[in-house]
Amino acid sequence: MSRIGVFLCYCGSNIAGTVDVEAVAEMARTLPDVVYVETNKYTCSDPGQEGVKNAIIEKGIDRVVVGACSPRMHEPTWRKLLADTPVNPYMLEVANLREQCSWVHKDKEIATEKAKDLVKMAVAKVARLQPLHSIEIPVHKKALVIGGGIAGMQTALDIADAGFQVTIVERETSLGGKMVMLDKTFPTMDCSACICTPKMSEVGNHPNITVKSYSEVENVSGYIGNFEVTIREKAKYIDYNLCTGCGACETKCPQKVTNDFEQGMAQRTAIYKMFPQAVPSKPVIDAAHCRKLQEGKCGVCAKVCPTGAINYEDEDKLTTETYGAVVFATGYKLIDWKPLYPEYGGGKYEDVITGLQFERLVNASGPTEGHILRPSDGTEPKSVVIIKCVGSRDPNKGKAYCSRACCMYSAKHAHQYLDKVPDGRCYVFYMDVRTPGKGYDEFYMNTLQDGAQYLRGRVSKIYRENGKLICKGEDTLTSQQVTVAADMVVLETAMVPADGIDELAAKFTVGRDADSWLVEAHAKLRPVETNTAGIFLAGTAQGPKDIPDSVCQAGAAASKVIGLLNKDKLMSNPQISHVNETLCQGDGACVGICPYGAISIVEKQFRENSRKVVRPVAEVNPGLCQGCGACTVTCRAGAMDLLGYTNESIMREVDALCQW
């Protein structure tokens, strides 16, 4: 026999305005096992909570139903309250009389009937609940940041400054991400490298930060506070303890390779540093192009290296460490526009370039030393067409979303071009101009004043005629066909997630949306958390954004990590799945469905029919299980049961609803 107490709240007039709370109380008094029913104007207020506590003691209540607002709102309050009483905090059921009843109904009579049903269900369920207990989980006071762009670097710095150890895993040979490729940054037009490279060296020199460049995450297991991560550091063929970064090797290497950092517009050697200010400031050998490693001939770099740092026998290194928290700062890449837009030449015209190529062209340390010269013949383009939203806001060809930074950086590009080529003409084809942000619209207005000509419409075709790139489009404001003969065309292409994000996120069981951007736990209220506890998001890994937003989010993610690492122990959520091994057949139907990889199949020994048998059964990792319940509905045998939401308690709720 249980002794159930029911506490019904008016919530001022929020509930009482639409639900006859006293009538619900009257009904509740007739329910089996209910020994006490109380109504209150504000149950969550201090006197309200005192009343509940007193009643529990006086009436010897052992299970509690609260009929009030959504459990999302106050369930933690009630659990905390119960922790101070003899009642186990999980012997509680909240009937949502506000969000799911009074707020969504107008007719008081009907709403009252529904409230009665909700309370009946809650009473039926609470009668079947069992006490649950949290367990303590230790926290490893070390964070892992994946991705060393501006977002990753900022997150790492903030965490490290708070006194915690951080490892950054960056798969390129240097930190910096896209920001270090940019020339100037809107809206203030400060030099990107001048604000980014100091951050890079700060990260490189920080006593609490370990940079693992040219490295990727190989494997992960564990859970919040205890992620065991194996990192693969690719062979660099250079002993970084010996290398001084003098660069002698680079000057002598005979092998030339397309330079990706310069967006394919220059060449580098096979032994190379990504760019002069790279961090770590030491080269690697690009094995795929090194003559020595490919053909066994050459070896010039080893001859010129004054410290003997070159090691052609180097191999990938695997290291495994445990981290308390993980931040994804894997950033973005630009969409491969070539196969999508054959009408823009699909890549066959050298002078149709991307925004990042343009950044390198205007950059004083770029391939043209900052002179805007077109790639095909090195002449200065006298007319430039900039096309926005290439692959963005174009669900038929590219992505449905807006890439957010392009309106601003295309204005920046127009401004930079007109600044460097005063007699040039610049046309910007746009769908909309979106400039929300401090100083952003002012920046755009200035660009208009510079003389950039904005044309509203998409370019439908680009073809070459007499050395010019003919851009045909429609100006939708005047409904006129426009044709511009350009010397160079800049495509401001969509941002898409970094390569390999699906595999990486799957390893950590982090959710992705349909476009593979990583998904936050709540779009508004938990923007830097993921649904997997202990894993956070920073920067464009979560979706397109500009640098200020990336840095903001990086700080926010860092503060969440610091909050977590500050704790010595975490209390686990005991509302997790439990395997009834008698029923479990070990078929593993549940394994694949678990979004958190919490279930594995293990062989266990049982005594059945007076015989020892070894058979497979499912096992739930209590640290990984988030209590989503996906497995419980997948298991045909009903062997998976979510504690706090057991199959039995839910069936009794359904029964209560179906009785009249």
Place this chain on the structure above:
Amino acid sequence: MTAQDIIRTRAKELLESGEVATFIGWEAGRFENQTTPLVITDAADADKLVFNEYCVNTLAKYVRDVIPRGKVGLVVRGCDSRGIIRLVADKVIKREDVYLIGVGCPGIKDRKTGEMLKKCAECRHNNPPEFDEMAGEVAEKPVAVERFAEVAEVEAMAQPDRSRYFESVYAKCIRCYACRDVCPCCTCRECFVDQRRENWVGKQNNVAENRFYGLTRVMHIGDRCIECGECERVCPMDLPLMKLNRKVIQDMNDLFGEFESSLSLEDTTEPLIEYRLDDVEEFM
């Protein structure tokens, strides 16, 4: 040598050598056109084994009961073999627990009418996809009737007629659970109908509870059903169980692409419980 001779010889050898502890096949019944399943442990009984066009029962599921004694040898046609694949996929048995003597099946006859059984007329894989050795050649069987013909018939009905039709169907069910007991997919250690604490289905014998049982079962076996037709054959009340089974299969075909369960040990996909990011979301 006929397939039957080979089966007898091999069963004897397997039992004698101790390679298998039990052997499952069929023995002659009281009448010429009747057989019953036979489980033997003594090589001397091997001569009782028969194989003819009246071997009605599918054998796979019997394996589960005798496996504690050791490795099991059995004769497998298409349906038996697929049943074994299913049991292995569902971790009820291990592949190495069984020794399979494959035999081509020409289709089994109804002992009352002498016509080919409905389940065999519908069968699309009369030869075993999985076996350790074959007793004789693969067999030819008349082409299967259209897989979803029965589904189309029901779908052609107007909605109220359809609902009345299923009501009349489930009004007949006596909840004997023969369909479950014979099914190679129904291998839960405790069937949901027997779970008293949850009480998923009421014990009352009425249309609502019976239908709830039938529909739940069809969802449980839906993406694993090997279409052996045994459930329908054993139903004492002649419920047209394959109609619903095939309706689920047809829907899966439409949603996830052409599907046939348990044709090889390598591919034992279960579309209804598999989750992929690019799954269709036709209901969203």
